Amino acid sequence: MNMAKSLSNNTKRQRFRNWRKSRPFWGAALALLSGLIILYVPLQLIEIAALPGTTLFIGFFLGGMVLLGGIMTYIMPQFSVFFGPFVMVSAILSIMGAMGGLVIGTLLGIIGGSMIMAMECAHMFSTV
Numbered sequence: 001m002n003m004a005k006s007l008s009n010n011t012k013r014q015r016f017r018n019w020r021k022s023r024p025f026w027g028a029a030l031a032l033l034s035g036l037i038i039l040y041v042p043l044q045l046i047e048i049a050a051l052p053g054t055t056l057f058i059g060f061f062l063g064g065m066v067l068l069g070g071i072m073t074y075i076m077p078q079f080s081v082f083f084g085p086f087v088m089v090s091a092i093l094s095i096m097g098a099m100g101g102l103v104i105g106t107l108l109g110i111i112g113g114s115m116i117m118a119m120e121c122a123h124m125f126s127t128v
Helices: 002-021 025-049 056-075 077-102 104-126
Strands: none
Touching: 025 056, 025 077, 025 104, 056 077, 056 104, 077 104
């Protein structure tokens, strides 16, 4: 019984490892973390800054776009050449509306987006 349980865990671990290696896993993880950090700042300011004409909506929008880019990279890794720059541009623009997640979110978004794009570029060069 112990051996069957061990084999079952080993195959689950191997399936996860294969899934992880087939997509830009760490780049998307950094993009998700960046989106959450960028969304944190407007969420804290919503009680005092929810006035007409504030840039609070921009912070929610761009933080959500970074988060969406990370999720979509997990779901559709074949489009990572598009999602990498999308995450980077959204993270850079989030400086306007969410102070870039106190700049930490912007830096994580830039690093995550470049890792997403680099994974696809590595696949393109390895097949030639």
